[in-house]
Amino acid sequence: MKQDIFQAISDPTRRAILTLIAIRALTPNAMAEKFDMTRQAVSKHIKVLHECELIKPQQSGREIYYHFNAKKMQEFDHWLAQFRQNWETQFNQLEQLLTTIKTQTTK
């Protein structure tokens, strides 16, 4: 099944993996040591992250280093963009409200 990035980051373990390898690439075994679960469980998370291209493998002998794909993470940023204006508006409205209240009380 083709995964999408929203589903991929919904899992706390996968978010932790992303945070880890954003610092430096790691092998599946190295990741498994960080979490209290079997290597195979981590391997499944890796599969999900790989399918939606949030991480990229780099073979080195019999080891595979998984790198963080920042470019893909930007898709979130683009999705969020549709709401960004929205929350800026709400903040402006709050600001205006506070200003109004202040003006009234100091009058």
Added chain:
Amino acid sequence: MKQDIFQAISDPTRRAILTLIAIRALTPNAMAEKFDMTRQAVSKHIKVLHECELIKPQQSGREIYYHFNAKKMQEFDHWLAQFRQNWETQFNQLEQLLTTIKTQTTK
């Protein structure tokens, strides 16, 4: 169960709901009409979104208008921030690489 926003936005229907009500507040019935599913199904999605405070109810007679809570959506933005520098770096590196190649070929 306490929901988290990552899990909340992992569902396509819930993302669609957010996109809809970011434009203007809607009642559960109005939402259900937009999607090919029962009102109760939509109601469950609303519950999830409400529990993690991505939407806020506003009673109006017997109707309930659900508003988008942009402030909560910002939590994503904050989570993304840890990667933002990361992808900017990768872009700079790509830019440098391209510049290097261009310099070599035009030599």
Added chain:
DNA sequence: AACTTGCGCAACTCAAAAGTTGCATATATA
């Protein structure tokens, strides 16, 4: 060549989540 190590794939179990049907409650309207 035999052994060890790192990894992926498949089958299985179990828990959670999506969606349905049915019902109770509150507000509006006749």
Added chain:
DNA sequence: TATATATGCAACTTTTGAGTTGCGCAAGTT
């Protein structure tokens, strides 16, 4: 007051996903 409408809650079914065990393969090591 009787009826229709808007909604939430509970029980149930079905699907999905996380995690485990077991296996096979490829790359190093002895």
